[in-house]
Amino acid sequence: MRLVSPLPDFCQEKPSPRPRNGEPRGSGWQSGGHPLESAKENRMKPLRLSLLALLFLWTRTPAAQAVPLLPLQFTPAALQFGVVTLGDTFGTLMITLKLRDPATSFGPIRVSLSDPRHFTVESDTCSGATLSGAMECQVGASFSPDVFGHYSSFLVVLDEAGNLGNFVPLEGIGAEGGFPGPPAPLATETTVSLSTDLLDFGTQPPGVLSGGRGFTLINTGGSDLRVQATTFGGDAPFNYARIDACAPQLVPPGGTCTVTAFFNPLTADPTQAALAVTANVPDSPLIVALTGNGAAPFPTPSGGGCALNPGATASGAKFLLGLAHSLFLLGLIYRKNISLASR
Structure with missing residues (x-):
C-alpha cells in the first residue's frame, strides 16, 4: 500500500543537527532542557499510546444486538391469491391471529x-381488540390487480404504541385470464429445522453489496414441505436482497433448500430486518433475523495529516489512518523539541 502524495514535512525524517565548530557535543540539546536520549523517549511515548489505543479498538468485540421474537403468530402462513384476471377481485381470504405465548397479551391492535x-x-375482528391467553381474531383480505404483473403486500399488525406484532405476506399475480387459480393448501403439516436464525453481515460500506450469507431449510417431517414465500420485513428491509431457491416449491422429507441474503446498506447506520419463510409448518412464518452496520465513509484528511490511497481496503485504511495520526503527533513533538533545542 503506498501513499498517493508526498508526506508533509513533519511526516518525513529530518537529519539531526550537527554541533557547530568549537561547540561541545550535546550543548545544543541540553539548552532545551532535554538530553538526547530523553528527547527521543519522550517523542516515542505518544506513538506507543496511539498504537495501543488502535490495538484496543481493533480487537474490541462489538456488543451483540438481541432480536426479539414477534409476539403474534398467524395461520395460514401467507395469503396466496394466485393468478387473477385484470379488473376482477379475488376474495376473501382469511388470516387468523393468536398469541405466540398465551401468558402474555398484545393490543389494542x-x-x-x-x-x-x-x-x-x-x-x-382484530382492530381494537387486545389478545390474551388463547384468544384469536381474524382479518379477511381481497386482491384486485389492474395491470399485468406480480403483486406483494404485507398486513402489518401493530399495537397502539407502535410495537410490531407480526406481518403477514400477501401475494398475487394479475394477468389477462386463462391461468389457473391459487394452489390448494396442503392439508398436512410437517416439521422443519433452520441451519441458523440469524445472519450477521458485520460492517459494510454504504452502496457496496456484501457477499452472500445463507440459511438452509431441512424437512425433518414425514410429508412434503411447501415453501410458499420468503419475504422481507422488519425495520429496514430495503437494505437487503435475496436469492431464493426455496419458494415456491415442494421439499420432500429429508430434502433441503437454501436462501441466500445480501446486505447493501444505504446509510452509515446499524440496520435490522427479518426474512420470513412461510410454509406448512406449525410455527410458520419462520423468522430469520438480519443485522448489519453501514460503515462511515473514510474521512478525507484536512488541515494536515498524511493523504491516503483512496483505493485501500478497509483494514488497510484503518492502519493508515492510525499511522497518519501517530505521525502527526510525533511530528508535533519533534518540531517542538527542535524549537526548544534551537533557543
Missing part, C-alpha cells in the same frame, strides 16, 4: 396494508 390500492381488508 390496529392493522394496515402496505399496498392498500390492490389489496383490501374486507373483514376485521
Whole structure:
C-alpha cells in the first residue's frame, strides 16, 4: 500500500543537527532542557499510546444486538391469491391471529396494508381488540390487480404504541385470464429445522453489496414441505436482497433448500430486518433475523495529516489512518523539541 502524495514535512525524517565548530557535543540539546536520549523517549511515548489505543479498538468485540421474537403468530402462513384476471377481485381470504405465548397479551391492535390500492381488508375482528391467553381474531383480505404483473403486500399488525406484532405476506399475480387459480393448501403439516436464525453481515460500506450469507431449510417431517414465500420485513428491509431457491416449491422429507441474503446498506447506520419463510409448518412464518452496520465513509484528511490511497481496503485504511495520526503527533513533538533545542 503506498501513499498517493508526498508526506508533509513533519511526516518525513529530518537529519539531526550537527554541533557547530568549537561547540561541545550535546550543548545544543541540553539548552532545551532535554538530553538526547530523553528527547527521543519522550517523542516515542505518544506513538506507543496511539498504537495501543488502535490495538484496543481493533480487537474490541462489538456488543451483540438481541432480536426479539414477534409476539403474534398467524395461520395460514401467507395469503396466496394466485393468478387473477385484470379488473376482477379475488376474495376473501382469511388470516387468523393468536398469541405466540398465551401468558402474555398484545393490543389494542390496529392493522394496515402496505399496498392498500390492490389489496383490501374486507373483514376485521382484530382492530381494537387486545389478545390474551388463547384468544384469536381474524382479518379477511381481497386482491384486485389492474395491470399485468406480480403483486406483494404485507398486513402489518401493530399495537397502539407502535410495537410490531407480526406481518403477514400477501401475494398475487394479475394477468389477462386463462391461468389457473391459487394452489390448494396442503392439508398436512410437517416439521422443519433452520441451519441458523440469524445472519450477521458485520460492517459494510454504504452502496457496496456484501457477499452472500445463507440459511438452509431441512424437512425433518414425514410429508412434503411447501415453501410458499420468503419475504422481507422488519425495520429496514430495503437494505437487503435475496436469492431464493426455496419458494415456491415442494421439499420432500429429508430434502433441503437454501436462501441466500445480501446486505447493501444505504446509510452509515446499524440496520435490522427479518426474512420470513412461510410454509406448512406449525410455527410458520419462520423468522430469520438480519443485522448489519453501514460503515462511515473514510474521512478525507484536512488541515494536515498524511493523504491516503483512496483505493485501500478497509483494514488497510484503518492502519493508515492510525499511522497518519501517530505521525502527526510525533511530528508535533519533534518540531517542538527542535524549537526548544534551537533557543
